[in-house]
Amino acid sequence: MLTLIKNGYIIDPKAKREGIFDILIEGDRIKRIDSNIIPEKSATIIDASGKTIMPGFIDLHVHLREPGYEYKETIKTGSMAAAAGGFTTICPMPNTKPATDSSEVIRWILDRAKQEAVVNVLPIGAITLGQEGLELTNMQELFEAGAVAVSEDGKSVMDTALYAEGMKLAAGNKLPVFAHCEDKSLVKSGVMNAGKKASLLGLAGISNAVEDIIVARDILLAKETGVRLHLCHCSTRDSVKMISLAKEEGIKVTGEVCPHHFALTDEDIPSDDSDYKMNPPLRSADDVEALKEGLRDGIIDVIATDHAPHSEEEKSKSMAEAPFGIVGLETAFSLSVTHLVKTGYLTPVQLVEKLSVNPAKILGIDRGSISEGCVADLVIADFDIEYTIDKNSFYSKGKNTPFHESKVIGQILYTFVAGKVVYQKSRNS
Numbered sequence: 001m002l003t004l005i006k007n008g009y010i011i012d013p014k015a016k017r018e019g020i021f022d023i024l025i026e027g028d029r030i031k032r033i034d035s036n037i038i039p040e041k042s043a044t045i046i047d048a049s050g051k052t053i054m055p056g057f058i059d060l061h062v063h064l065r066e067p068g069y070e071y072k073e074t075i076k077t078g079s080m081a082a083a084a085g086g087f088t089t090i091c092p093m094p095n096t097k098p099a100t101d102s103s104e105v106i107r108w109i110l111d112r113a114k115q116e117a118v119v120n121v122l123p124i125g126a127i128t129l130g131q132e133g134l135e136l137t138n139m140q141e142l143f144e145a146g147a148v149a150v151s152e153d154g155k156s157v158m159d160t161a162l163y164a165e166g167m168k169l170a171a172g173n174k175l176p177v178f179a180h181c182e183d184k185s186l187v188k189s190g191v192m193n194a195g196k197k198a199s200l201l202g203l204a205g206i207s208n209a210v211e212d213i214i215v216a217r218d219i220l221l222a223k224e225t226g227v228r229l230h231l232c233h234c235s236t237r238d239s240v241k242m243i244s245l246a247k248e249e250g251i252k253v254t255g256e257v258c259p260h261h262f263a264l265t266d267e268d269i270p271s272d273d274s275d276y277k278m279n280p281p282l283r284s285a286d287d288v289e290a291l292k293e294g295l296r297d298g299i300i301d302v303i304a305t306d307h308a309p310h311s312e313e314e315k316s317k318s319m320a321e322a323p324f325g326i327v328g329l330e331t332a333f334s335l336s337v338t339h340l341v342k343t344g345y346l347t348p349v350q351l352v353e354k355l356s357v358n359p360a361k362i363l364g365i366d367r368g369s370i371s372e373g374c375v376a377d378l379v380i381a382d383f384d385i386e387y388t389i390d391k392n393s394f395y396s397k398g399k400n401t402p403f404h405e406s407k408v409i410g411q412i413l414y415t416f417v418a419g420k421v422v423y424q425k426s427r428n429s
Ligand SMILES: NC(=O)N[C@@H](CC(=O)O)C(=O)O
Pocket: 063, 095, 153, 154, 155, 180, 277, 278, 279, 280, 306, 308, 309, 324, 325, 326
């Protein structure tokens, strides 16, 4: 089977290719990239004139909720949401039921993904058994079963000595640690950023120190253990500063920011509405500015969604009672174009680095490029279309987004995984 994508503008920072080309796909691979390709056999032709072609996006932080919470999301629906968002590889976090803390659960997820998922699914293993913070998992076993990283996401390992031991084991198994940074003892009943808006709404606050203290601790532990540390969903100015300092010192640390954290501030929370409740919370305008500058200056390496679907019933509760988390797979690209590219913080090339090249590097996988001979994981997008986000059009089971009815710029038109179209925007969606 041949597919010919004609006249698209390729952005491929890894192969240092940028310009208008044709791409010929045969089976699961890219066969040729050239100007004006005429295929020998009949081919399906896609006209990509005026559109941009990028290596498929890789999301280092999603919650697929399977096994255990299928009413929120499944591997199948989560992967369809990923495809619609331009993501060709996603890494599910281990806070499932049971937690992803054994080779059996890793294998179960990989099997299920093989049958049901439309994109690549690379699972992340837990650091402690049942994510209870008491006993380390067998990281060698997790690695051998196919885990690409370990994380305690949803919380931090609060026992520092145990965590240091876990980092050493992760380093020994060449697994990066993906850190959720939250000092549990400081959070108390906080549900949104501590500040004026929280007082105005009469809601309990979460201070920046909740994150910053653990970011500092984890960087110091990474320095001592030599583990590759990836800091998840950074939300504060001081997190960015500390990552910058750590990088200057040569510590192996990378940072991730989520679209909601650069698109909204706590002042944008209109009322006690749990679609604005996530962990870490939406921060101050000053923090948001630091995150955008961190992305621009290369201190922050990755944009990840922290796609965290919950049911409508759960999210119909108040801020104080609803669970933390919002969906993100189907809005990440347009929010990034709107708030980073159109505002001059990132060039389209830098955006591709944050969504594709750098995540591939962190995972050590052979993705993040569109070159001859590569697996054809790619996305065709329009950087200029304006549209209004409609949560009812999401493939995800989760409709919990603060971006419903937001006007944005930039849209995914096609997503290819291993040469196959796994998403195509219909004319009226
Ligand atoms: N981010 C969230 O608010 N929630 C995540 C957990 C997490 O990523 O920490 C979830 O699993 O719902």
